[in-house]
Amino acid sequence: MKNIIVVNLLKSPVLLSAEKGELLFEAIKKALKSKTKGKVIIDFEGYRFISSTFLNNAFGQLCIDLNFSEKDIKDKIEISGLNSDDEDDLELAISNAQLRKRLIEDNINVQEFYASFMNY
Amino acid sequence: MAQVIDALDLVNNQKRLPTEAFFVDTNIIINYKDPFGSSYKDKRIEKLNEDTTKVLEHLKSLYKAYTTLSVSQEYYKYIHTNSYKLYKQTKEFRLYDFKKLRETDISFMNIWEKYLKQFKTVFTKNFKIIDKEFNGEDIIIEFKGSLVDFGDHLLFYTMKYEGVNKCIFSNDSDFYSYTDDFFLLTLNKKIINLAKQDKKIYHPSKKH
Numbered sequence: 500m501k502n503i504i505v506v507n508l509l510k511s512p513v514l515l516s517a518e519k520g521e522l523l524f525e526a527i528k529k530a531l532k533s534k535t536k537g538k539v540i541i542d543f544e545g546y547r548f549i550s551s552t553f554l555n556n557a558f559g560q561l562c563i564d565l566n567f568s569e570k571d572i573k574d575k576i577e578i579s580g581l582n583s584d585d586e587d588d589l590e591l592a593i594s595n596a597q598l599r600k601r602l603i604e605d606n607i608n609v610q611e612f613y614a615s616f617m618n619y
Numbered sequence: 620m621a622q623v624i625d626a627l628d629l630v631n632n633q634k635r636l637p638t639e640a641f642f643v644d645t646n647i648i649i650n651y652k653d654p655f656g657s658s659y660k661d662k663r664i665e666k667l668n669e670d671t672t673k674v675l676e677h678l679k680s681l682y683k684a685y686t687t688l689s690v691s692q693e694y695y696k697y698i699h700t701n702s703y704k705l706y707k708q709t710k711e712f713r714l715y716d717f718k719k720l721r722e723t724d725i726s727f728m729n730i731w732e733k734y735l736k737q738f739k740t741v742f743t744k745n746f747k748i749i750d751k752e753f754n755g756e757d758i759i760i761e762f763k764g765s766l767v768d769f770g771d772h773l774l775f776y777t778m779k780y781e782g783v784n785k786c787i788f789s790n791d792s793d794f795y796s797y798t799d800d801f802f803l804l805t806l807n808k809k810i811i812n813l814a815k816q817d818k819k820i821y822h823p824s825k826k827h
Contacts, residue, residue, distance in 0.1 A: 515669045517662075550672040551653035552665045559659055584740050588652075591733045595656035598705050598730075607708060613657040615710065 501530045502540045505580075512547040520556025527561065531575060543580035554589050559596030563603070569593055621795050621803040622821035623814035626788065627670055629804070630677045634823035636786065637802055640683035642778045643675075643746055644789035645693040645770065648686070650806075651675050652741055654698050654734060655705055670806055678788075679745070685784070686746040689773035694741070698734045706730065751780055767793040775799075 503526050506512050509519045523541075530539040543549075561567040567575075572593055578586065602609050629636065650664075650671040658664040678684065700712040703720065706727055720727040742748060753776065762772045771793050778787055778801065785801035787794055792810050794803050802821060805811065814820045 513673075515672055517665045517669070548672065548676040550668055551656065552658045552668045552672075555653075555656045555659040559656055563659075584744065587733070587736055587740065591654070591737055592656055594730050594733055595654075596659070599656065599659065602708060605708060610661065612708075613655070613661070 501533065502542055503527065503530060504542045504544070506543070506545040512545050514543075514546055514549040514553045516550075517552050517556045520553040521560075523553075523557040524560045524564075527557070527576070528565070538575055538577045540577045540579060543578070543585075546580070549581075549585050549588070551588065551592065554592035555596065558589060559592050559599070562593060562596035563600050566600075569597060620798055621801060621814075621819060623795070623810055623819055624786075624802055624804045624821050624823060625811050626674045626804050626806050629823055630674050636678065636682055636804070637821065637823060638682070638784040638786040640685050640784035641678065641786040641788050641802075641804060642749070642774060642781075642784070643684055643686045643690070644774060644787060644791060644794075645690045645697070646790050647671060647675070647788050648690065648694055648741060648746075649697060650790070652737060654737060655701055667806070674788075674806065683784075684746045685749045685781070686742070687774050687777045688748055688750060689770050689777075691738075691742045691748065693770050695738060698738060702731060702734050749777055749781055751777055753780070766796045775801075 503523070505514065505523060508526055509522060511519070514520075527539060527541065558572070561572060561576075562569075578589065581589065599609060602612055624636070628634070650667050653664070653668045658668040675684070699717070703712055703717045704710065706720070707716070721731055722728075758773070758776055761776070762769060767775070771789075771791060774787065774789075775794065775797060778785055779799060785799075786804055787801065788804040790805055790807040790810070792807065792813075795810055795813065803810070811820070
């Protein structure tokens with residue numbers, strides 16, 4: 500198994516930005532490619548808080564760029580160190596990414612779709 | 620009248636909020652939780668989500684964060700209509716079809732449960748709902764629909780009658796039109812710039 504200790508990787512316990520999410524995504528991608536058996540463990544121990552933007556870029560991208568299904572993520576990745584509410588948010592980020600992926604596959608202009616429906 | 624506080628400035632420079640608690644509006648909660656992942660690869664919304672999360676997490680650690688049932692109702696409506704639209708890839712919300720999906724479509728039921736779970740977590744663990752007994756007639760009579768929405772009015776009414784912590788965190792410029800004295804904490808640059816012009820910017824004093 501391969502461990503990614505998020506706070507060490509990103510040198511910060513504050514997980515807010517898209518850029519940090521992107522860095523974690525790249526680290527996960529690299530870990531999955533390396534020839535090790537078993538799951539990649541993503542350890543969030545020591546984090547302070549986390550944003551939707553971070554989760555979308557770190558995990559949602561696995562669905563959109565690497566075409567992972569929710570099952571693929573469960574089979575290949577193990578999450579530890581997140582509080583239960585943030586774990587729920589992570590699950591929701593993955594589900595939302597699946598819905599976004601469907602829009603892309605159905606040739607719907609994604610930015611326009613979200614811009615017109617999601618404004619409040 | 621509103622005295623405007625630049626929320627990012629407050630947090631970045633570790634200044635004090637002038638109240639012990641603040642009320643949170645629906646748009647802030649939507650920007651905070653981003654329930655549909657609409658921030659993904661949209662730099663403007665990503666920045667808004669990032670800044671809102673930064674401000675709220677900082678403020679929640681130091682002050683009490685309040686909201687109202689009216690805000691929770693607005694947030695529920697937002698996830699109610701948009702979960703359907705996103706799932707069905709449609710611009711039109713159809714209530715009957717939503718109910719049918721909720722009862723018969725396993726895939727929709729799974730994701731709807733996740734939205735509901737987040738909704739409940741937001742309004743039970745993140746913000747304390749302030750519930751006051753009001754005379755409904757008075758609320759309706761005082762409502763100035765040409766200036767604000769009814770939801771804004773309910774939030775403002777509750778804040779006003781809570782009495783002590785007259786501070787609302789919102790990016791809705793409608794609140795700027797209220798003539799009562801209160802603090803409007805915001806990330807909205809247009810409101811902040813307008814307040815600077817009108818000399819209605821509040822400068823929080825001491826650092827923590």
